[in-house]
Amino acid sequence: MKLEFRKLGINGEGIGYLDRKPVFCPGVFPGETAEVKITEDHERYAKAELVKLLKRSDDRISAPICPYLNRCGGCPLLQMKAPAQLAYKKQLLEEALWKYGKIRNKVVREVHPSPHSMHYRTSCKLPAGTIRGHLAAGMYEPGSNKFVAIGECAMHTPELDHVKNQILSYAEDAGIHAFENEHGLRYLVLRGIEGSFQCALITGRDTLPPQFIEQVSSIPGMCSVVQSVNDARKTQTIFGTASKVLAGDPYITVQMNGLALRLSAESFFQRNAEQASELYRMAVAKIDPCTTLLEAYCGVGAMSLAAHEKAEEIIGIDSVSQAIENAEANAKLNHIENVSFRCGDAAEELQKILVRKPVDTLLADPPRSGMEDRMLETLLTSGIRKIIYVSCNPATLGKNLGVLKQAYDVRTIIPYDMFPNTPHIESITVLEKRNPPRAERMH
Numbered sequence: 013m014k015l016e017f018r019k020l021g022i023n024g025e026g027i028g029y030l031d032r033k034p035v036f037c038p039g040v041f042p043g044e045t046a047e048v049k050i051t052e053d054h055e056r057y058a059k060a061e062l063v064k065l066l067k068r069s070d071d072r073i074s075a076p077i078c079p080y081l082n083r084c085g086g087c088p089l090l091q092m093k094a095p096a097q098l099a100y101k102k103q104l105l106e107e108a109l110w111k112y113g114k115i116r117n118k119v120v121r122e123v124h125p126s127p128h129s130m131h132y133r134t135s136c137k138l139p140a141g142t143i144r145g146h147l148a149a150g151m152y153e154p155g156s157n158k159f160v161a162i163g164e165c166a167m168h169t170p171e172l173d174h175v176k177n178q179i180l181s182y183a184e185d186a187g188i189h190a191f192e193n194e195h196g197l198r199y200l201v202l203r204g205i206e207g208s209f210q211c212a213l214i215t216g217r218d219t220l221p222p223q224f225i226e227q228v229s230s231i232p233g234m235c236s237v238v239q240s241v242n243d244a245r246k247t248q249t250i251f252g253t254a255s256k257v258l259a260g261d262p263y264i265t266v267q268m269n270g271l272a273l274r275l276s277a278e279s280f281f282q283r284n285a286e287q288a289s290e291l292y293r294m295a296v297a298k299i300d301p302c303t304t305l306l307e308a309y310c311g312v313g314a315m316s317l318a319a320h321e322k323a324e325e326i327i328g329i330d331s332v333s334q335a336i337e338n339a340e341a342n343a344k345l346n347h348i349e350n351v352s353f354r355c356g357d358a359a360e361e362l363q364k365i366l367v368r369k370p371v372d373t374l375l376a377d378p379p380r381s382g383m384e385d386r387m388l389e390t391l392l393t394s395g396i397r398k399i400i401y402v403s404c405n406p407a408t409l410g411k412n413l414g415v416l417k418q419a420y421d422v423r424t425i426i427p428y429d430m431f432p433n434t435p436h437i438e439s440i441t442v443l444e445k446r447n448p449p450r451a452e453r454m455h
């Protein structure tokens with residue numbers, strides 16, 4: 013059937029309307045007309061696949077840039093011109109903020125574009141698979157378990173893909189196969205920042221051949237080779253319980269905003285390192301000089317350490333022990349003495365700290381699921397004056413701001429494009445405590 017598309021969905025798909033029912037179709041942009049086939053018809057929405065594009069948007073780039081575009085699903089906006097991508101991302105953020113938190117779009121600033129729109133990813137976590145009898149790393153087709161081998165990804169840095177392909181070729185020569193029956197290579201986790209590489213091999217319960225380890229550790233710039241056994245039949249996590257260092261250090265050390273940062277393979281670190289350093293700089297600039305600053309969900313401490321001159325005391329909290337070990341080492345490495353770290357649940361640790369002393373400012377960069385209810389409740393009744401909230405998920409940001417606005421004013425929201433060609437949008441929100449809170453004024 014022929015359908016006109018008017019909007020962009022949160023997953024980067026086009027939205028057209030059949031009567032008043034939304035129809036979601038990947039590969040179509042707003043302003044386009046397409047022949048589509050309905051694949052799922054539900055009471056409140058339908059899904060469709062593109063048969064033929066009948067009218068193209070002026071925002072569409074016609075030349076295909078990536079051979080995996082229609083199969084991998086990682087970059088649904090790859091064929092959209094850059095200015096249009098930024099405009100749609102801002103719109104997606106504003107819509108989510110209004111839908112989930114009734115936050116008005118006048119507080120949303122223009123999107124900061126990524127310094128690079130291609131080849132910006134400095135890390136990858138790819139499942140291993142077999143293609144025509146050969147070991148490969150890639151992705152699964154969206155919504156399916158069909159493996160797609162990715163040779164070169166247009167979002168990875170070329171160095172990252174080069175190292176990935178070298179490791180796969182050495183693994184195949186060593187007789188290592190893709191994970192099956194609790195053995196083999198399950199995931200390849202790689203980081204490569206400014207010529208330093210870290211490789212984590214997620215495998216079954218296997219002893220990897222010494223010659224293979226020697227070859228991988230000899231790749232120029234390879235600083236850290238670790239193995240993590242994850243042989244669980246069904247798993248939501250990539251890493252197993254413990255990692256073993258096969259060669260080099262347990263971490264790599266990267267430079268960011270004048271700091272040396274050690275990163276273990278299990279520790280979270282932003283994938284677009286160049287844009288992350290811009291975002292961190294802005295987040296730190298929004299902190300007013302204060303006595304006690306707390307960073308919840310601090311990872312390896314990049315922002316806490318960068319903010320060390322803003323507060324007399326800074327405390328970082330993260331639930332991943334390797335990240336906290338890195339953060340503590342990073343404080344020492346950079347000779348910063350007023351920043352300390354704690355491993356634990358952010359809400360629980362914040363509550364414990366607030367019993368002992370007041371906290372002036374909270375810097376928080378939670379995972380996609382956002383802040384938990386316990387964290388929100390604690391903030392509402394705390395004396396924390398300012399919150400700088402870094403978010404990678406507009407929906408959970410909207411929900412959290414919808415609660416926090418009971419006691420805080422949302423001053424500004426600054427979006428950052430961390431992942432060009434995808435619908436993802438990161439942002440920094442600055443909140444200030446209302447004095448007295450609205451709830452108290454009502455009584």
Ligand SMILES: C[S@@+](CC[C@H](N)C(=O)[O-])C[C@H]1O[C@@H](n2cnc3c(N)ncnc32)[C@H](O)[C@@H]1O
Nearest residue numbers: 280281309310311330331332357358377378379
């Ligand atoms: C989006 S990352 C941000 C990390 C860091 N701010 C950065 O930019 O590198 C979210 C972090 O939250 C941590 N985390 C997830 N759930 C947590 C919880 N309940 N309490 C504390 N930390 C948590 C993860 O380990 C991860 O390091």
